[in-house]
Amino acid sequence: MRAGLAPEWLAALQSGFGAVLRTPLDRSTGTLRATLSAYDPGTLGEILDGPHGRAAEHLAVYNRQYWFRLFGVFQTAFPLTSRLFGHWHFNGHVTRFLLAHPPGHWDLDRAPDGFEAFLADAIGDAAHREALLDAARLDVTWRALFRAPSTAPFRPRAEDAPRLLDSRLVPSPSVAVVVDRWALLELKSSLAGSGGESAVPLPSALEEPRCWALAREAGGIRHLALAPREAELLLLLRRHTIRDALAALESACPEPERAALPEQAQRWLARSVERGFWAGLTSEGEGQGTTQV
Numbered sequence: 001m002r003a004g005l006a007p008e009w010l011a012a013l014q015s016g017f018g019a020v021l022r023t024p025l026d027r028s029t030g031t032l033r034a035t036l037s038a039y040d041p042g043t044l045g046e047i048l049d050g051p052h053g054r055a056a057e058h059l060a061v062y063n064r065q066y067w068f069r070l071f072g073v074f075q076t077a078f079p080l081t082s083r084l085f086g087h088w089h090f091n092g093h094v095t096r097f098l099l100a101h102p103p104g105h106w107d108l109d110r111a112p113d114g115f116e117a118f119l120a121d122a123i124g125d126a127a128h129r130e131a132l133l134d135a136a137r138l139d140v141t142w143r144a145l146f147r148a149p150s151t152a153p154f155r156p157r158a159e160d161a162p163r164l165l166d167s168r169l170v171p172s173p174s175v176a177v178v179v180d181r182w183a184l185l186e187l188k189s190s191l192a193g194s195g196g197e198s199a200v201p202l203p204s205a206l207e208e209p210r211c212w213a214l215a216r217e218a219g220g221i222r223h224l225a226l227a228p229r230e231a232e233l234l235l236l237l238r239r240h241t242i243r244d245a246l247a248a249l250e251s252a253c254p255e256p257e258r259a260a261l262p263e264q265a266q267r268w269l270a271r272s273v274e275r276g277f278w279a280g281l282t283s284e285g286e287g288q289g290t291t292q293v
Helices: 008-021 055-077 079-085 087-100 115-122 129-147 158-163 184-191 228-237 242-252 261-274
Strands: 168-171 175-180 210-217 220-226 278-282
Touching (some): 079 129, 129 175, 129 184, 210 228, 228 261
């Protein structure tokens, strides 16, 4: 055996134990049950068989706990989505995702990475598809805000003035701009801490989408209502220089609104800096895409 390598028997034991853990739980009875007959009969048998019970029964404890732990991680990462599906149906999607993409990182909280894209394919043309995917995007955005590194807010200096218009503002990683078409933010807030598992009704589509800035603060994530044009400007500023963003906003604005636009845009821009929406100023590259929920 080469130095630093595990003995073959240990590698085989770990592989067999891992296969048992990943064995999906049976859903056919309406409850989650370990399928003992699906285990490899030789897996850990010589170690665990004894007077206290069969090996399969011991392994089933670990098998169930593995899946219950992962279901909890996904429900925490997607609290709104899981309640719109109901935990039972949501866990079914989680199971299929994990069978295709088993966790491969030491941090279990990384296991849900990529679930949103998988869900978009999995639900196909299901009823309320767009609302469900908007909910998943909101959960992903919320999760990203909590995981984002802390950065100092950008505060313009006098020497920034000559290059300001032809520079791009760097978005703060702890701020997101979202467009809500279903009052999902209100639903998410009302469900926080409710502890339920059953599916909740989806709100009706709003007559007009609502625009929000989500900002992580010491006490949690704050919702800041935005005017539609204000949100449009903030999203343009994430991808373009200030000059180009203002020009794009003006070209998209109907003629009757243009007279008031310069003053409004100046106020919106100043407010975004004041609220700490930006982390810096740069002339390099392009920004990030938009988020819509």
